[in-house]
Amino acid sequence: MTEATTPLLQVNSIEVIYNHVILVLKGVSFSVPEGGVVALLGGNGAGKTTTLRAVSNLLRGERGEVTKGTIALRDERIEALTPAELVLRGVIQVMEGRHCFGHLSIEENLLTGAYTRRDGKAAIAETLAKVYDYFPRLKTRRKSQAAYTSGGEQQMCAIGRALMANPRMVLLDEPSMGLAPQIVDEVFGIVRRLNQQEGVTFLLAEQNTNMALRYADFGYILENGRVVMEGAAKDLAINEDVKEFYLGLSTVGRKSFRDIKHYRRRKRWLS
Amino acid sequence: MGFFLETLIGGLMAGMLYSLVALGFVLIFKASGVFNFAQGAMVLFAALAMARFSTWIPQWLGLESAALANVLAFLAAGAVMFLVAWLVERLVLRHLVNQEGATLLMATLGIAYILEGIGGTLFGSDIYKIDVGMPKEPVMILEHVFDGGLLINKEDFVAASIAALLVALLALFFQKTTTGRALRAVADDHQAAQSIGIPLHRIWFIVWCVAGVVALVAGVIWGSKLGVQFSLSTVALRGLPVVILGGLTSIPGAIIGGLIIGVGEKLSEVYLGPLIGGGIEIWFAYQLALVFLLLRPQGLFGEKIIDRV
Structure with a gap:
């Protein structure tokens, strides 16, 4: 973590209020360097998901609002953008609980991820092949309706769908939720490969602290809507x-x- | 035999028109998960706009040609429906992202009343007629096959063909295009669709536009058959059993459901009617829908409600 270069994402003491009354984030600051894997850790209700939603601008649907602080992507303020505009700038969120399109096949799910792309069918097909490369399981299930696939496959589908947008940064919310430890390992392994080989930056919200610290390089611990501790993952782990x-x-x-x-x-x- | 076939064909054609109304429901439900109570009001509104524009436009522009006036009126009515779609998205749906299905349903009920009210204010509440030059005279076909041949209503035939064409186009649109896929994605999960960069506002606008055009086509066809009047908004009630039968999420379902109900109504009226005193046509569809709700709630072709446990 060198302070010299500007980080990819810089969140500066943001405050989030739901429904005009419920104060959920009370001044959260953190930064994500280009090409890093940063984990937001903490228990239920600590504010991890809210933080991710604040970044991806999905708060409005939940009647939440960033009332103070700034969020900047490469020094550009992004609080007022719509999620679609943010996807065009290369930031995409994989929501907690997977949220695949149940009635669409796995392949259709993946293709919807390319909705914002304007670089032509060939490029999209190329990305699709790459996603299948990373998630061979998805290829074998590509014709099945997403709702009939297993939890692990759905998580992979959700991540793969996000990758179809060719993002520079993926906000990954609770990827381990409801998955067997072995599958969690597999999913995190793929995240690491994507990070190292494709240079995708990850911001991770996880309750599974153990797993997250093993794969992230930097971590922030949230409690009650505040960052209470931060440090390199290996330092936090000890x-x-x-x-x-x-x-x-x-x-x-x-x-x-x-x-x-x-x-x-x-x-x-x-x- | 000739009589049976005539009844059957009459039923099929009536069914095609039910399908057209049902299609409006299916489109909006498929793309936004909302059961649109305003569909009937939209049919009425579109038909009113069409009827009025087709008399206003020749007056304003001093046109002679009825065909040209009709085309212009159709375009103008289409534009009005687009405006309605835009307003609905802007003023209603935009503020209801991520709300319960029931909330959205009530909102569409409100839209229905507002549309009926505004329609009456803007276009007047008299009975109008739409004359798009649909052939009225019946024709005889297959005279050499049957004794006496089959008597077919040309108007119904044209209407059914238009409906069939529209359906085929829409089915292709939903299954094969990127926008169609995005529409289905939004129907499954608003939020997830939003998170991958599908702009909900645009999608909803598109789908209400498409539903508006379908309502317009239905309005023109029904209007030219029955005249444009307030009761037109209740033809939507005819669409309800159709979507229950065919499935709320299936475009082919809307068609086949419509055909089954059309044929069922006519055949039961003719063959069962005399046995129990007639009037079956009126309640047959609802009875059938009730049976389906009990035995197969997702309809013939609807998507199963998939629940992982």
């Missing part, structure tokens, strides 16, 4: 607080649940 609260490990080894009631390590960021 941090005592993170281990205790997010990885379920501590130096003392496994504790009896009876003890947990009496003693919780104090979160150092709560003063």
